[in-house]
Amino acid sequence: MVSKKKDEIVLEMAALKGLAHPLRVAIIDVLSAYGAATASTLAERLGESSGATSYHLRQLEKHGFVREDTTRGSGRERWWERVPRPISLNATELGPTSADREASDLVMAEWQRNRQKRLAAFLAHGLETVGKEWIEVSGVSTANVQLTLEQMNDLTEELAAVVDSHLAKYRNQKTPGARPVQIHVDVFPIIDGVEQGGDVSGSAKDEQ
Structure with a gap:
């Protein structure tokens, strides 16, 4: 199964391998x-x-990722919903060539591929599909700033708190006019940037 931490689904290896299929991620x-x-x-x-x-x-x-929605359907069909908890994937302790790392890489790659596919579709067809009003309140932006490890941790936690507050407020709402909205928040250090007060000597790591 999965272990829980702060209402998250933190993947153990059995659950990670259970998710590591492109169709399951989709x-x-x-x-x-x-x-x-x-x-x-x-x-x-x-x-x-x-x-x-x-x-x-x-x-x-x-593996605890989905459950039957018993409020819908009939004897002829079953409705399924995602278990409403964040999924946390931590591959920092996995060997770079292990089967577990391969499963982690597959899940991360599928998540990223699906995100990019949706963003590309919005940029290409958003105006004619959802209209000017939705485009005007949408945002696709990039910001760059020099941060220490502690400062980036603070930023990540503050952004997560803002997103979580909106998810809690609007999850499963049935308000007329509401439509699916996907939220992307990316915060990461530039790998080839120079650390302030340091240098770029040493070996590189590829960690997720």
């Missing part, structure tokens, strides 16, 4: 963005068979 992404769905609905959206989505939903349920 299913989690769709349920996160659009809410509960049936295996057939997921299959149609993802271009897969309902048999495939049903199988992978059962695997995700086994």
Whole structure:
């Protein structure tokens, strides 16, 4: 299963391997963005068979990522929803060539690929799809600043608190006019930047 810390799903190795399949990551992404769905609905959206989505939903349920939405459906169909907790993936202790690291890299790569695909679609087709008003209140921006380790930790925690407060306020709302909105907050050091007061000597590390 998974271990919990501050209401997060912190992946242990069995659960990480249970998630490490492109279709399972895609299913989690769709349920996160659009809410509960049936295996057939997921299959149609993802271009897969309902048999495939049903199988992978059962695997995700086994590891605690999804659950049946018993408020919907009938005896003929089951609705599935993502378990509403953040998923935390920490690969810092994994060997660079281990099977566990390979599983971690696959999950991270699929998350990133799906994020980039959605952002590219918004930039290319947002105006004609959602209209001027939604474009005007959207934001795609990059900021650069020199930070110490402690300062970056403070920034990360403050940004997470702002996002969490909005998730708690609006999660599962049924307000007319609401539509799926995806939030990206990226905070990371530039790897080839020079540390203030130091140098760039030493070996490089690739850690997630």
